[in-house]
Amino acid sequence: xxLLEQSPQFLSIQEGENLTVYCNSSxxxxxxxxxxxxxxxxxxxxxxxxxxxxxxKLKRLTFQFGDARKDSSLHITAAQPGDTGLYLCAGERSxxxxxxxxxxxxxx
Amino acid sequence: EAxxxxxxxxxxxxxxxxxxxxxxxxxxxxxxxxxxxxxGQGPKLLIQFQNNGVVDDSQLPKDRFSAERLKGxxxxxxxxxxxxxxxxxxxxxxxxxxxxxAFFGQGTRLTVV
Numbered sequence: 149x150x151l152l153e154q155s156p157q158f159l160s161i162q163e164g165e166n167l168t169v170y171c172n173s174s175x176x177x178x179x180x181x182x183x184x185x186x187x188x189x190x191x192x193x194x195x196x197x198x199x200x201x202x203x204x205k206l207k208r209l210t211f212q213f214g215d216a217r218k219d220s221s222l223h224i225t226a227a228q229p230g231d232t233g234l235y236l237c238a239g240e241r242s243x244x245x246x247x248x249x250x251x252x253x254x255x256x
Numbered sequence: 257e258a259x260x261x262x263x264x265x266x267x268x269x270x271x272x273x274x275x276x277x278x279x280x281x282x283x284x285x286x287x288x289x290x291x292x293x294x295x296g297q298g299p300k301l302l303i304q305f306q307n308n309g310v311v312d313d314s315q316l317p318k319d320r321f322s323a324e325r326l327k328g329x330x331x332x333x334x335x336x337x338x339x340x341x342x343x344x345x346x347x348x349x350x351x352x353x354x355x356x357x358a359f360f361g362q363g364t365r366l367t368v369v
Contacts, residue, residue, distance in 0.1 A: 154298075178355065190260070190347050190360025191299070236298050240355055243312050244289065246298035 151175060152239055152247035160253040161227055169222045169250045171237035178240050180220045182211055185234040185249075227254045258282065260361035262348050268367045274336035277364045281329070281350030287311075288325055289358065290333050291347040299347055305331065306354060338368045 153172045161167055171180070179198045183191035195204050197213035197220060204211045208231075210223040220237055232254050237247045261280040269275050281288050286307050291299035302321065303313040307328035316323070320339070325331040335342055345363040 152298075181357075188362065190349070190362055192360070193357050196357065234296070242354060243301060243304050244349075244358055245301065246291075249296070249298040251296060 151245050152237055154235075154237055154247035154250050156250060157248065158251050158253075160255065163228055163254055163256050164226050165254075167224050167227060167252070169235055169237075169252075170219070171221070171247050172219045173239060174218065175239070175241065176217050178217075180213055180217070181238045181240070181244070182220070182222055183236040183238060183246075185236060191234075191236055224252075227252075229254045229256050260348055260350055260359055262346075262361035262364055264364055265362065266365050266367075268369060269338055271340055271368050272337040274334065275338055275366065276335075277333045277346050277348075277366075279331045279333070279348030279361060281331070281348070282359055285350035285352055285359075286328070287351045287354045287356075287358075288331050289347075289349040289351075290323055290331070291349065293345045293347055293363070295344075302333070304354075311354070335366075338366075340368050342366060343368045 155170045181196045182194045185191040195211045200215045200217045202213045208225045212221050235250045238244050263278050288305040290302045293299040302316045303323045304311040305325040308325045323333045345365050347363045349358040349360045351358045
Protein backbone atom coordinates (compact mmCIF):
# COMPACT_ATOMS: atom_id res chain seq x y z
CA UNK A 149 0.00 0.00 0.00
CA UNK A 150 1.38 3.38 -1.09
CA LEU A 151 1.25 5.88 1.77
CA LEU A 152 1.62 8.81 -0.61
CA GLU A 153 -0.26 8.70 -3.91
CA GLN A 154 0.92 10.96 -6.70
CA SER A 155 -1.10 11.79 -9.79
CA PRO A 156 -0.72 11.75 -12.64
CA GLN A 157 2.13 9.25 -12.95
CA PHE A 158 3.04 10.47 -16.44
CA LEU A 159 2.52 13.82 -18.08
CA SER A 160 3.59 14.89 -21.57
CA ILE A 161 2.79 18.49 -22.51
CA GLN A 162 3.84 21.23 -24.91
CA GLU A 163 6.08 24.10 -23.91
CA GLY A 164 4.05 26.98 -22.48
CA GLU A 165 1.25 24.86 -20.99
CA ASN A 166 0.35 24.82 -17.30
CA LEU A 167 0.16 21.66 -15.18
CA THR A 168 -0.62 20.48 -11.68
CA VAL A 169 0.74 17.43 -9.87
CA TYR A 170 -1.06 16.09 -6.82
CA CYS A 171 0.24 14.24 -3.78
CA ASN A 172 -2.43 12.68 -1.55
CA SER A 173 -2.48 10.64 1.63
CA SER A 174 -4.85 9.56 4.37
CA UNK A 175 -2.10 10.25 6.92
CA UNK A 176 -0.98 13.50 8.48
CA UNK A 177 2.61 14.57 7.95
CA UNK A 178 4.71 16.96 10.01
CA UNK A 179 6.06 18.35 6.74
CA UNK A 180 5.98 17.58 3.07
CA UNK A 181 8.82 17.99 0.62
CA UNK A 182 8.96 18.18 -3.18
CA UNK A 183 11.99 16.91 -5.06
CA UNK A 184 13.01 16.90 -8.71
CA UNK A 185 15.18 14.14 -10.09
CA UNK A 186 17.01 14.03 -13.42
CA UNK A 187 18.26 10.80 -15.03
CA UNK A 188 21.41 9.46 -13.40
CA UNK A 189 21.17 11.84 -10.46
CA UNK A 190 19.76 11.75 -6.97
CA UNK A 191 16.63 13.74 -6.06
CA UNK A 192 17.19 17.43 -5.31
CA UNK A 193 14.97 19.28 -2.85
CA UNK A 194 12.76 22.01 -4.32
CA UNK A 195 10.73 23.07 -1.30
CA UNK A 196 9.50 22.03 2.14
CA UNK A 197 6.02 22.95 3.35
CA UNK A 198 5.26 22.71 7.05
CA UNK A 199 2.10 24.63 7.92
CA UNK A 200 -1.39 23.54 6.83
CA UNK A 201 -2.60 25.81 4.03
CA UNK A 202 0.91 27.05 3.31
CA UNK A 203 1.68 28.26 -0.21
CA UNK A 204 5.25 28.66 -1.47
CA LYS A 205 6.41 29.96 -4.82
CA LEU A 206 9.67 29.17 -6.58
CA LYS A 207 9.74 31.16 -9.84
CA ARG A 208 7.11 29.42 -12.04
CA LEU A 209 6.45 26.67 -9.48
CA THR A 210 3.75 27.02 -6.82
CA PHE A 211 3.51 24.53 -3.96
CA GLN A 212 0.56 24.17 -1.61
CA PHE A 213 0.13 22.13 1.56
CA GLY A 214 -3.40 21.05 2.39
CA ASP A 215 -5.12 22.50 5.44
CA ALA A 216 -5.12 19.10 7.15
CA ARG A 217 -1.48 18.43 6.23
CA LYS A 218 -2.42 15.27 4.33
CA ASP A 219 -2.01 16.43 0.76
CA SER A 220 -0.07 18.81 -1.44
CA SER A 221 0.05 20.10 -4.98
CA LEU A 222 2.69 21.41 -7.34
CA HIS A 223 1.60 23.79 -10.09
CA ILE A 224 3.93 24.79 -12.92
CA THR A 225 3.07 27.81 -15.04
CA ALA A 226 4.25 28.05 -18.64
CA ALA A 227 6.27 24.83 -18.55
CA GLN A 228 9.63 24.76 -20.30
CA PRO A 229 11.68 21.83 -21.66
CA GLY A 230 14.09 22.34 -18.76
CA ASP A 231 11.28 21.36 -16.37
CA THR A 232 11.40 17.80 -17.73
CA GLY A 233 12.14 15.27 -14.99
CA LEU A 234 10.74 13.08 -12.25
CA TYR A 235 8.87 15.04 -9.56
CA LEU A 236 8.63 13.37 -6.16
CA CYS A 237 6.71 14.31 -3.07
CA ALA A 238 7.96 13.03 0.28
CA GLY A 239 6.26 13.12 3.67
CA GLU A 240 8.05 13.36 6.97
CA ARG A 241 6.78 11.13 9.84
CA SER A 242 10.00 10.36 11.74
CA UNK A 243 11.18 8.99 8.40
CA UNK A 244 11.05 10.32 4.85
CA UNK A 245 8.51 8.47 2.73
CA UNK A 246 8.28 9.09 -1.02
CA UNK A 247 5.39 8.92 -3.42
CA UNK A 248 5.79 6.96 -6.64
CA UNK A 249 6.67 10.06 -8.63
CA UNK A 250 5.34 11.97 -11.64
CA UNK A 251 7.36 11.82 -14.85
CA UNK A 252 7.01 15.11 -16.69
CA UNK A 253 8.02 15.59 -20.30
CA UNK A 254 7.82 19.09 -21.78
CA UNK A 255 8.16 19.16 -25.56
CA UNK A 256 9.55 22.22 -27.34
CA GLU B 257 30.79 21.67 1.02
CA ALA B 258 31.21 18.17 -0.35
CA UNK B 259 28.03 16.26 -1.10
CA UNK B 260 27.07 12.68 -0.38
CA UNK B 261 29.55 10.33 -2.05
CA UNK B 262 28.56 6.88 -3.25
CA UNK B 263 30.53 4.14 -4.95
CA UNK B 264 30.54 2.38 -7.24
CA UNK B 265 28.32 4.26 -9.74
CA UNK B 266 27.48 1.11 -11.70
CA UNK B 267 27.64 -2.60 -10.93
CA UNK B 268 26.64 -5.64 -12.96
CA UNK B 269 26.56 -9.02 -11.22
CA UNK B 270 25.06 -12.43 -11.79
CA UNK B 271 22.19 -13.65 -9.65
CA UNK B 272 23.25 -15.36 -6.42
CA UNK B 273 26.43 -13.28 -6.25
CA UNK B 274 27.04 -10.76 -3.50
CA UNK B 275 27.58 -7.01 -3.82
CA UNK B 276 28.37 -4.10 -1.51
CA UNK B 277 27.73 -0.39 -1.84
CA UNK B 278 29.50 2.36 0.06
CA UNK B 279 28.26 5.77 1.19
CA UNK B 280 30.09 8.72 2.72
CA UNK B 281 27.54 11.26 4.01
CA UNK B 282 27.99 15.00 4.40
CA UNK B 283 30.24 15.73 7.37
CA UNK B 284 28.29 16.25 10.57
CA UNK B 285 25.06 14.71 9.33
CA UNK B 286 23.61 12.44 11.98
CA UNK B 287 20.92 10.80 9.87
CA UNK B 288 21.72 8.48 6.98
CA UNK B 289 19.23 6.76 4.67
CA UNK B 290 19.47 3.98 2.11
CA UNK B 291 16.76 3.92 -0.54
CA UNK B 292 16.02 1.51 -3.38
CA UNK B 293 14.61 3.08 -6.54
CA UNK B 294 13.17 1.02 -9.37
CA UNK B 295 13.34 2.81 -12.73
CA GLY B 296 10.61 5.47 -13.04
CA GLN B 297 9.36 4.99 -9.47
CA GLY B 298 9.82 6.81 -6.19
CA PRO B 299 12.57 5.78 -3.77
CA LYS B 300 11.66 3.14 -1.20
CA LEU B 301 13.28 3.46 2.22
CA LEU B 302 15.36 0.42 3.13
CA ILE B 303 17.02 1.58 6.32
CA GLN B 304 17.51 4.76 8.34
CA PHE B 305 20.38 5.35 10.76
CA GLN B 306 20.63 7.98 13.47
CA ASN B 307 24.36 8.20 14.13
CA ASN B 308 25.33 4.50 14.25
CA GLY B 309 21.97 3.22 15.49
CA VAL B 310 19.17 1.84 13.32
CA VAL B 311 15.97 3.91 13.50
CA ASP B 312 13.94 2.03 10.89
CA ASP B 313 14.66 -1.07 8.84
CA SER B 314 11.10 -2.32 8.46
CA GLN B 315 11.36 -2.59 4.66
CA LEU B 316 14.82 -4.10 4.51
CA PRO B 317 14.73 -7.73 3.23
CA LYS B 318 16.84 -8.98 6.09
CA ASP B 319 17.31 -12.47 4.67
CA ARG B 320 19.55 -11.02 1.96
CA PHE B 321 20.22 -7.35 2.72
CA SER B 322 22.38 -5.97 5.51
CA ALA B 323 23.66 -2.50 6.34
CA GLU B 324 25.96 -0.99 8.87
CA ARG B 325 27.17 2.44 9.83
CA LEU B 326 30.32 2.09 11.84
CA LYS B 327 31.36 5.05 14.01
CA GLY B 328 28.29 6.94 12.83
CA UNK B 329 29.91 8.13 9.60
CA UNK B 330 30.35 5.93 6.49
CA UNK B 331 27.86 3.22 5.69
CA UNK B 332 27.81 0.06 3.61
CA UNK B 333 24.82 -1.80 2.19
CA UNK B 334 25.30 -5.44 1.21
CA UNK B 335 23.16 -7.85 -0.79
CA UNK B 336 23.86 -11.58 -0.52
CA UNK B 337 22.71 -13.42 -2.57
CA UNK B 338 21.37 -11.06 -5.24
CA UNK B 339 18.15 -11.74 -7.14
CA UNK B 340 17.03 -10.40 -10.51
CA UNK B 341 14.43 -8.18 -8.80
CA UNK B 342 17.20 -6.38 -6.91
CA UNK B 343 18.11 -4.54 -10.12
CA UNK B 344 17.60 -0.89 -9.19
CA UNK B 345 19.37 2.31 -8.21
CA UNK B 346 20.49 2.38 -4.59
CA UNK B 347 20.48 5.90 -3.20
CA UNK B 348 22.17 7.09 -0.06
CA UNK B 349 21.05 10.32 1.60
CA UNK B 350 22.03 12.21 4.72
CA UNK B 351 20.56 15.00 6.81
CA UNK B 352 21.61 16.95 9.88
CA UNK B 353 18.75 15.46 11.87
CA UNK B 354 15.80 13.23 10.97
CA UNK B 355 13.44 16.10 10.13
CA UNK B 356 15.76 18.37 8.14
CA UNK B 357 16.56 18.51 4.43
CA ALA B 358 17.92 15.27 3.00
CA PHE B 359 20.80 15.46 0.51
CA PHE B 360 21.16 12.59 -1.92
CA GLY B 361 24.14 10.99 -3.60
CA GLN B 362 24.11 10.12 -7.30
CA GLY B 363 23.28 6.51 -6.53
CA THR B 364 24.62 3.13 -7.55
CA ARG B 365 22.89 1.47 -10.48
CA LEU B 366 22.81 -2.29 -9.90
CA THR B 367 21.99 -4.72 -12.70
CA VAL B 368 21.52 -8.36 -11.77
CA VAL B 369 21.68 -10.75 -14.76
